[in-house]
Amino acid sequence: MRLLVVEDDILLGEGLCMGLRKKGYAVDKAVDGIDALNLIESTEYDLIILDLALPNLSGWEILKTIRSYDLEIRILILSAKSLVEDKIKGLDMGANDYLTKPFDFFELDARVRNLLRQKISLEESIISYQSICLDSTKRIVTVNNQPIKLTRKEFGILEYLIRYPEEVFSAEKLMEHVWDGDVDLFSNTFKYHMYSLRKKIAAVDAKASELIHTIRGVGYCLMEKIEEGNQE
Known part of the structure; x- marks a missing residue:
């Protein structure tokens, strides 16, 4: 799951990002409203943690803009504005949750997990393709009913592929x-995780690992069969 933290307090923002990364999330950070909107328009996020008092463009304006074209993305307002009127306004404008500062990180983490569970439940928490089964809530993967242990990145790759089977x-x-956003797109990091994912699946079922295909010059997909000559 990929999150965006929009917070102009540098120390607080860095602390939030560090804590959320330790929980297994991919996290980007924006320190003002314009940067936040640019990231939101160019990147697919599962959840946004949004401060309201931001330079250049307020959190209210960001919330209004997002909800004008996207009703699905989860938004948690994290603000020092503690008046009931502000909370009502934020929720009425389309925020999914509202947490006031100061706050406890463990409560924030619980609220994030709750919002992401709601998102997943709208899709499916348990999904499968052939002999591969993935439980996105419990973060468990089985192959032929045998559990395999994946890293967070391996799980994320498989989850995305299995949600959209036969798409490249x-x-x-x-x-x-x-x-x-800090990853180097030209490094071998991705290839290493893909190799490791296939290897772990193959240790249980070699045929199941062959469901993950590399399409030469295009990308990757989860598919039963593929035309000869297209796969590396």
Whole structure:
């Protein structure tokens, strides 16, 4: 899951990002409203943590803009504005939750998990393709009913592929969903995680690992069969 933290307090923002990354999320950060909107328009996020008092463009304006074209993305307002009127306004404008500062990180983490569970439940929490089964809530993967242990990145890659079977995605698209903005798109990081993912699946079922295809010059997909000559 990829999150965006919009917070102009540098120390607080860095602390939030560090804590959320330790929880397994890919996290980007924006320190003002214009940067936040630019990131939101160019990147697919699962959840946004949004401060209201921001330079250049307020959180209210960001919230209004997002909800004018996207009703699905989860938005958690994190603000020092503690008046009931502000909370009502934020929720009425389309925020999914509202947490006031000062706050406890563990409460924030619980609220983030709750919002992401709601998003997942609208899709499906347990999804499968052939002999591969993934539980996105419990973060468990089984192959032929045998559990396999994946890293966070491996799980993220598989989750994206299994949600959209038989669709081809570039390495850049998969990395955008699983990694945060600091990743080097030209490194071998992705290839290493893809190799490791296939190897772990193959240890249980060699045929299951062959469901993950590399389409030469295009990207990757989860598919039963593919035309000869297209796969590396």
